[in-house]
Every structure is written in C-alpha cells, then in structure tokens.
Amino acid sequence: MAERFFLYDDEESTKTRYVSFMGENQRFDLAIVKTTRHYGKQLILDMQSNRFAIIGQDDLDEPGYLEHVYKLNDEDAEELRSFLQEMM
Template sequence: MDLFDKLYDEDETVKVRFVGFTTEHVRYDFGIVFTNMFFGKPLVVCMQTGRSALLDATDLKNTDSIQKAFNIQSKKEAEELSSFFEESIPFSPIAEQYD
C-alpha cells in the first residue's frame, strides 16, 4: 500500500521537563521536550490545551507568535510567558536537520 512517502521514522531517548506555574491571572502547565529533531528546537506543549510549538531563543523574542501559538489573550501574559521560556530554554544553534 503506497498511500504515502515516509519522510522519517526515528526513535530517540529525550529529556522532558514538566513545569507548572502561575502568573497574576493564569496557571500554566507545560511539557518541554528537548530533542535533536526539528533543528534542535525544543517542543513546548501546553498540558491544559494540547497546543504546542517548536521554540528556540530567537522565537521567544516574537511575543506575537507566542501569543498566537498558545492562544494567550493579553500581550502582557505573552511577554511573561516568553520571559519564563527565556530562562527555561537554553540557546543552541540551529542544527542541520536534513543533510
């Protein structure tokens, strides 16, 4: 059955960090998956909504994309979340994924 072309099928042992915290108005629960896939960007998953995003230090500077990715209502909350992630997600150069 050739219904699709497999692009990749990788097994990897990864580090996962689960973190929950509150701001003045909102509670957050995230899983951060540190993987070599996806150009080395950590996969950040909101455990409450299931929304996820691949984020690195460069992505965190764009609070509009953080706000959209996690459906955050206020710009201030997006800035606070971005600030948290800046402390939680280490800088790493983008890896060559598809050589």
C-alpha cells in the same frame, strides 16, 4: 490498500521537563521536550490549552509569536516568554 510511504520513522531518546507555574491571570502546565531533532529548538506543550510549538530563542524574540501560537493575551504571553527565556 497501497503501501504506506514514510518520509521518516525514527526513534530518539529525549529529555522532558514538566513544570507548572501560576501567572497573574492563569496557570501554565508545560511539558518541555529537549531533542536533537529541531535544530536546537525545544518542543513546548501547553497541557492546559492543548497547544504546542517548536520554540527557540529566535521565536521568543518574534513579536506576537507566543500570543498567536498559544492564543494568549499580551500579559500572559509575556509571563510565558519570561519563563522560557530563563530556561533556554
């Protein structure tokens, strides 16, 4: 077997917030990971759908982004967007 070629192999302490809230149509169970690795953006894991994204304010302002990444309808995406804007 060939020697493994690593692009990077770093360890970092992170801060993780677990939050669950009920929207109009669905429950959101999120893990929000703050790290210095992604240019100030946060890793947002939706544990209900097994989807995640690296999100910053610019991503929240992008039309259709949350709908696409988390496979949400407009109403559910707006609830998630509202929550994330409050915490960023």
